[in-house]
Amino acid sequence: MYVAVKGGEAAIANAHKLLAARRRGDRQVPALTLEQIAGQLALAVDRVMGEGSLYDPELAALAVKQARGDLIEAVFLLRAYRTTLPRFGHSEPVDTGKMVVERRISAVYKDLPGGQLLGPTFDYTHRLLDPDLAGDQPCEPPAAETDSGEPITRVSDILSSEGLIEDDPVSDPSAPVADITRNPTEYPMGRDGRLQTLARGDEGFLLALAYSTQRGYARSHPFVGEIRIGEVDVEVMMPELGFAVTIGRIKLTECQMVNQFKGSSKAPPQFTRGYGLVFGQAERKAMAMSLCDRALRATELGEDIVAPAQDEEFVLSHCDNVQATGFVEHLKLPHYVDFQAELDLVRRMRAEHAAREDADGFQTGDTREAAE
Amino acid sequence: MNSSASRQNGADGAQDPDRQRRLSVLAKAPAETLLSRWAVLRLDPPVDVLRGPESGLVALQGRMGGGGQPFHVGEMSATRVTVRLGSGHVGHALIAGRDARKAKLVAVIDALALDPVHAEAIERKIVAPLEAEAQQADAALRAETAATKVNFFTMVRGED
Structure with a gap:
């Protein structure tokens, strides 16, 4: 009924x-x-x-x-x-090497082309609450200095020129690019689908997993090769015109994590990499993403899967906070009928239990009370 | 598309660096700046909107490790529109965001610039100044960033 x-x-x-x-x-x-x-x-x-x-x-x-x-x-x-909007198409892959950089730091090279550019960072602040901000105090304009014009080379390009770090080549330009918003999820997932999932994943969840890899659950000895934040042009092919035009600019945060080397009888040891690319200024998320990306490459790199961060189904199917909140929060919706059914079941089980106890009670008369 | 339409459309070649640059500069310009530059020209051509303005999404791609195989980072909102002027020139626009008015203006300017009568004025009064302003804005951002560059120095201790 x-x-x-x-x-x-x-x-x-x-x-x-x-x-x-x-x-x-x-x-x-x-x-x-x-x-x-x-x-x-x-x-x-x-x-x-x-x-x-x-x-x-x-x-x-x-x-x-x-x-x-x-x-x-x-x-x-x-x-x-x-979900209400049509999709016009896709952009050309953005070139983070041509970013108008607002912040760029490397933890592996002190002196690198373009230098260490701190940008608008919370780093080195004392994390003391500032009562001045409670009001509307005038704010000093930022300092400005002449830009040297030196190209801000990606650290991965510096390291890869010596062959010390694994390359990230364009192996197949014609390969279709995974899209988790269009195709049902299947495991194992390619790295393209994994990166797409991680890029929209919950920062807190990915941060915790990234932290777990540092604490020994799938250790990969990471260094921040580079973090860069800034704006890139987005180019889209216009089929009416037959060429790509820039449609605007977006801010991105990119993290290149450099991880413990790997070698085999055939290949000499070299550093491996994890990658993070996130909308806006989102350094913590980009770092967490790159650590998770590296951990999820375990199979590809021949590592044993021993920790949650390496388990792609666990990581990828739980990192989406919209899915997670949907399923957790649905519990508060009316479950009156389900619960009624369960109540009936428990009552019946208890009645059966009591009946059994009664039957046994002839032998051990003192257990019935405890059972109830 | 017949050959005359194709010529008016300017889409007869795979590459058209001037048009590519123009559309890119216009798309990146802030709407208010674009509008005030446009107002200077005092043009009000009759416009037929052939398509849109339509808002939608563009799937954004990045590259693994920065230079490798592409992957989808997410999506961005975009608006596209196609117009035809009384002169028969067809202009296109695809811009980031949801500003239909800006998209339409970009398409109108694109179409007008295909007309030799207006091309020079559009370049001089709209495109070139917008491009210069964008470069100035980038230079200002770079200068602010440059001021946060770390200049390492080594503390020398002892006599030698």
Whole structure:
């Protein structure tokens, strides 16, 4: 028998009205503008774009506002929005070597072409709360110095010129590029599908897994070869014209992790690599992604799979916070009928148990009370 | 597409560096700046919108390790539009974001620039200044970044 239960309509409508009022907060305080969110909470917006897998700062700012700052809810909103849009095609692969760099550091080479450019970093701050920021103190303009114009060479290009690091060649330019948003997931997944999954994966989940590899669960002795943050042009082929045009610029964070070397009887030892590429300024996420990418290359590199971070099905099928929150949060939806069925079952089992105890009770009369 | 339409469209060759540069500069320009540059020309050509403006997504690709096989990093919003002017010139635009007004303006400017009557003015009053401004903005960003460059020095201890 199926019984439809109705009656929540008014409660839901009023709950949403209440949500809107709570979201607005104190009416004496001016409402946040999207420009304020995109401009002053930029890293929250970046995170929502990355995990929402949609680069659009204005929409991500709106999602943050609508979600009252709940970033996973905001990611969910952005993902839902993207499903409503047609896809025009794909970009040419972006060239991070041509990035207009805002930050670039390397932990393996002190003096490298282009130098160590700290950019707008939290590093070396004392992590002391700054009471001045509670108000609207005037902010000094940033310092400026003449740019040397020296090319900011990718560290992987420096190392690979000596053959010390594994190459990342374009092995097959005509190979189709995996797309997890179009094709059902299948394991084992190629590295292209894995990187796509990790790029939109939950920062916290990937961070924890990355941390686990450092603590000994699939150790890979990583060094940050390079982190670079900046803007790249996005080029898209226009079929009407027969050539690619730049459609705009996006900010990306790239992390090249250099890991313990590997050699065999045939190949000399060389460093291996993990790669991270994330929307916006998202250094922690890009680092975590590159550590997870490297751990997930275990099979390819002939390593034993001994830790969670190396288990691709475990990592890739749990790193998506929209999927995760959907399944965890669905538990709060009405399960009245399911639970009723389980209640009946438990009552029946208990009755049977009691009956058994009664039957046994002739021999051991003192156990019945304990069983109940 | 017949040959005359193809000529008006400017799409008769696989490469057209001028048009490629123009569309790229226009797409990257902030909407308000583009609009004010356009206003200077005082042009108001009759425009037929052939397609769009339509908002959608472009799948963004990166490369493994920066230079290897491509993979999808995510998607970005984009808007496209195609217009035809009274002169018969067809202009296209594909720009990042969801600004339909900007996309349409880019397509109109693209079409006008195919007309020898307007090409020079568009280059001089719109494209070249926008390109210069974009370069200045990049230079300013590079200069701010350069100020955060670490200049290592070695502390020498002792007499020798």
